[in-house]
Amino acid sequence: MKRLLSGNEAVAQGAWEASVKVASAYPGTPSTEILETLAPYPNVYAEWAPNEKVALDSAIGAAYAGRRALCTMKHVGVNVAADSLFYVAMTGSEAGLVIVSADDPSMHSSQNEQDNRQFARFTRIPCLEPADSQEAKDMTIAAFELSEQFDTPVLLRLTTRVCHTSAPVEVFPDQKTHPPIPDKYPRNPNKYVMIPANARIHHPIIEKRIRKLADYAESSPLNIAEIRSLELGIVTSGIAYQYAREVFPDASVLKLGMVYPLPEKLIQDFASEVKNLIVLKELDPFIEEQLRLMGIKLYVPKDAEKAYRPGSKSIFPLCGELNPVVVRTSAEAAGLLPPALTTPSAPSQLKIPNRPPMLCPGCPHRATFYNLRKMKWPVAGDIGCYALGVVPPLSAIHTCGCMGAGIGVAHGAAVAGDTEQHVAVIGDSTFFHTGIPALMNVAYNQSNVITIIMDNRITGMTGHQQNPGTGKTLQQKDTIEVNIEAMVHAMGIQEVKTVNAFSVKEVSDTLKSWKDLDKPAVLITKGECALLPNARKGWMPLRIDSTKCIGCDICIRTGCPALRKSDLIHEKNGRHLTEIDPQQCTGCEVCAQVCPQNAILFREQVLAELSIDQEVN
Amino acid sequence: MSTTTALSQNPKAVNFLLAGVGGQGAILASNVLAELGIALGFDVKQAEIHGMSQRGGSVTSQVRWSDHVYSPTIPPGEADFLIAFEKSEAVRFIHHLKPSGILLVNNHAIVPVTVTSGAEAYPLHEEIQQELNGYTNNIVWIEGVVEARKAGNVKSSNVVMLGALSKFFKYPSNTWLSVLEQRVPARYIDINIKAFEAGRNLIQN
Structure with missing residues (x-):
């Protein structure tokens, strides 16, 4: 039967048909949908791990235990997992191990466009590269077989256009036979313990393996x-x-x-x-x-x-x-083709407004960035929705490199003797990913960095994946919620406070009280992502009282897409008054808190108005 | 306009470019077109970009039908149909349309924050019309939001657009609807059928 599948969905289907037993990943565009698709299939364990290295170790452990295993990540995730990729390239495994790298040429959602085929040569493992969804499925199955035939992990390299293009794929309702699973966990320290004595023996083995793979490539149907x-x-x-x-x-x-x-x-x-x-x-x-x-x-x-x-x-x-x-x-x-006879139309010259990605209306990060912009402190950002704190009018972030980098970068500036108050902002999922060791460094070496952990209760940018703080697993089982505040305390950091992410004043007061402290401090801003189903239930548009608004634009500086200039003009100062788009406003009240004229009605005021209206009617 | 400029009865290859703003349903519409292509016996590719573009950004999706589709992306100047769910997005992508191609444009403006904050301006309706007319004579303006509201849900303007598009093909309504019904939640089927028919009725034979 043929089904319309994206490349990512096809990889999941292929892994399932190949009887994969364990799949582990950290979400990252353009790879995320692979595990999301695989998770509901029967007979498979699929998990979100805190980061790609942990995910790969988890998959390696399953493959060492004789179970076919899959590990998926975006291209930069392979950098995080590289240490593990190198050792498993040396050891091989008992059952097939397939590692998917979803590369992002043109950087649609990434900080670089590294070409991860280089990792295959670097680590001496084979790399397969499908050209469409059907091949994505077929090569996933082939990769498991190759992995077992040559005792090597296999890199399956996708690119955004393959991941996110849908095409018809032949799918089968049955799983292939899994190779025999060992009765007892295999103990083979010469193969799996990479102390130097064993590693020296293994290096020539993998060089020989790659030559055998090259021979195989001569006649491979791939x-x-x-x-x-x-x-x-x-x-x-x-x-x-x-x-x-x-x-x-x-x-x-x-x-x-x-x-x-x-x-x-x-x-x-x-x-x-x-x-x-x-x-x-x-x-x-x-x-x-x-x-x-x-x-x-x-x-x-x-x-x-x-x-x-x-x-x-x-x-x-x-x-x-x-x-x-x-x-x-x-x-x-290059002279390979004659010049085209007709040139395609040029893009329109009419000035069309840009639509840069913005923090959504109701975003729990907005109040913090509004404060940080006012304080003018240098802020080291990180990877996630909150990287959008760099976009005007918030313009609050000054560096953003890779997952977990911000805390270390802020710490480096502080210990270098720069006297400004250095701040790092990091999301909950990114904190779990690679923020924890960086914060431990701040604690251990006692820099006066203020770390703001923006806990929006989900992995946001990649489209709402569960993480160790949310209480749910990828396969929707109830689980623990990591207590971030307790963890920070356990590192020995004394100045720790959790505040309501939507409270402009709480965030502001806390940050001001910590300025020029001689030790580390951590602010946890807690507030659900406005797009989560539970948060959506509470959406309620606010309203601006046009008799009070003076068009000062202070609310507009929060960068909320729900605020816009109206056609009404203030009698005295001639400025356009601001209005709220009821289709977009969620009622987070950040704008109402910053309005110096008290012109923006809070939820309670809007509700009171509504009840008066009802009485009148 | 009439459908006399429509494609031949049995097209060999069709390229659809769908453009809109995140949340307008461009992806659902392109899913329907892709499934429809398969139902009609074509090879199909449907390409979209996820990620940061979801958050208030412009969204495009491309669907290609042919006996064998190679590139998932349509080269500029080779789209047979540009289906624009927002009128300034029609301008942004108009050069992708073939000279003989057809533009279906929703008469609807979504003003981005770059404009509400005063940094940029949204062009006047007349400017947009004039600019689009400079590229093609085959323009169909569609009151997608008005029709969608009448159908029972303002968010179904994407399906109004699909209904209008369907009139440019000789396939019966039911061929489209059977695909559409598989792609929308059961409780919204009635609204979507109404929206589809409303769109279809906007186009004269």
Whole structure:
């Protein structure tokens, strides 16, 4: 039966058909839906782990125990999990282990666009790269089989366009037979204890393994030579294959489903058949460089500017994702295609307002950023919705690098002797991810950093995933809620306070009282994400009393999308009065708290009005 | 406009670009188009971008029907239909439309915070009309919100747009509705059928 599945859904389906027993992950765009899709399937344990390294260790543990295991993450998650990836590359496992890296060319939701095929070469493990949803499913199954055949973890590399494109996929209602599960936990310290004596033995083993995999790649059904016109041959893989077929429908194509290790003879044979050979891939010259090392002659572009230099690519751009237009224009510039006869229409020159992502109406982070902007302290941000505290008019964040970085960055500035009051902001899920060791460092080395843990009771930006603070697991079981305040106390930090995230004054008073303290302090701002089902039940739009509003715009500085300028103009000062969009307002009252004219009605006032209306009617 | 400019009875390949603002239902509409393509026997790809774009940002989704779809994204200038759920978003993506393509645009403005805060301006309706007319003669303005409200839920304007779109194909209403019914929650089916028919009735034969 064929079903419309995204690449992510297809990976989940493939893992299930392959009888995966354990799946562990930390959410991250564009990978998140894999585990969300897999979690409700029968016969599988699926969990959110606090971070990608923990997730990978968990999957490795299951694979050591003889159960097929899956670990999924976004590309930068592999950086976090890298330590574990390297040791499991050395040890192999008892049952299949598949690690999914969902890369994000063009950085639709990421801080970089690293090309994680490099990790396969770095760690000496095979890397498969599907080009559509059907292949995402098929290669997930193939990856488990390869993992067992060669005793190696397998990296399945996706990209955003594969993850989030839906296409028909053949699905089966039954699971394949799982390899025999050992009766007793296998004890094999020579294989699984990577003390130097064992590790020295293992290194040549994995070098030999990668050579065997390269031999396998020569005849693997994952790599397919499609012979058409011999004028042009294209070596390609993943989503770039689709662009190759779209832009060069007549060209011969060597489609690599396995991008590491490469099948040298297959590529040599293909190269010798075609007149001109090019490599068509996104991001790093991962394949192109290896072909050059093999001594394979690649097409030399007409444009001298594009002459090959080590580390560069000769025809297609290094930065950003490809699409048919980028491929076509690059090919035209290189003399591979004649110039197009018609140029597509140019984008409109009419000025259209931008729609930058903003903190939502009712966001529990707004009151804190409103205060921080007023205080003008340097603020180290982190990864999550609250990174949007950087957007005007809040403009409250000054650094944001990667998960868990903010606390360390603020600490570094403080111990470096910078005399301003340094602040770090971090969400609940990011705190659990990598914030805890950083805060322990602040506590241990006693910098006077103020850490604000913005506990919105969910992993927000990736679309509401449970985490160790929420009391629910991925598979919707009730569980503990980590007590953040108690944990901070346990680190030995004395100045700890939990406040209502929506209270502008509580946040402000606490921060002011801690300014220039000579020791660490932690503020926990607690307030549910406004988009959670429970929070939605309490939505109630507020109203502005136009007889009191003077159009001073102080409420607008909270950056709430529900506030807008009305057509009404103040009699004396000529300013536009502000109004509230009832479709958007949730009634969080942050604007009402900051209004110096008391022109914005609080919930109680709105309710009182309503009851008067009812009495009158 | 009439459907005389519509595609031939049995199109070989169709590219739909859907553009709107987060929360308008562009993704649901594109899901319906993708499932419909499969039901009609096409190979189909549907591409969207998740992530930060969900939060008040502009949202696009692309659906391609063909005997074999390669690229999930439609090259600029190759969309047969641009379905814009918000009128300034129609301007943002109008250059993606084929010269012979058809624009269905919801006569609805969602004013972003960049405008309400005074940093940017929202263009006048006449400016938008004039700009779009410069790209194509095949423009259908749709009172999506008005029709959706009449159908019983202001949020069903995405389905009003689908109803209007359906008139450009020769497939019967039921072909569309059977796919739509699988994609919307049971308690909203009646409203969505009404919204679909309302959209369909906006287009003359």
